[in-house]
Structures are given as C-alpha cells and as structure tokens.
Amino acid sequence: MQSVERNLTKDSDTRTTVSELVTANPLIRDADAAYMLGCSKATFWRRVADGTIPPAIKIGGMSRWRFKDIETVIEKAADSRSAA
Numbered sequence: 001m002q003s004v005e006r007n008l009t010k011d012s013d014t015r016t017t018v019s020e021l022v023t024a025n026p027l028i029r030d031a032d033a034a035y036m037l038g039c040s041k042a043t044f045w046r047r048v049a050d051g052t053i054p055p056a057i058k059i060g061g062m063s064r065w066r067f068k069d070i071e072t073v074i075e076k077a078a079d080s081r082s083a084a
Helices: 018-024 030-037 041-049 067-083
Strands: 057-059 062-066
Touching: 030 041, 030 062, 030 067, 062 067
Parallel strands: none
Antiparallel strands: 057 062
16 A cells, blocks of 8 residues: 555544554445555446445445455455466
8 A cells, every 4th residue: 555644534533554554454434445455436336236345234324344254355366366
C-alpha cells in the first residue's frame, strides 16, 4: 500500500490507519476495501456480484467486509498470478 497512515474513515473522531486495521481485523466499508484493492467502489461491487469478493456482512442497512477477507482476496490473486 502506498501510505500506511492513510485515514480510512472520514470522521475526525474515529481516524483509523491501515496498520491498526491489520491487527484488529475489523469490519470495513466498501470504500476502504476498494482502496485496498486499488479500484473504484463500482468495480469493487462488480467483483462482489461476480463472486470474486465474498458477499457483505449485512448489519441493518450497512454492508461491511472483514479486513482479513479482503486480504485473502488479494493473496489468492497473487497466488494465481505466480502459478500462471
């Protein structure tokens, strides 16, 4: 990732850095997951629809993903790249 200190939330009271997320394995928003993957939110949702990314955990009207699940998607892509 380019900047480990990138703030992942917009609220000034709840600033979280990527390094803090790695140790906590929290639920993250689509925008944060898209940032991790280096894509737009629209592309992120297309990957959810085609099954490349696991479906969201729904909490009320919110959609969230486990940080580790997105990390696993990245690891799988890296493994398939090196296998080819």
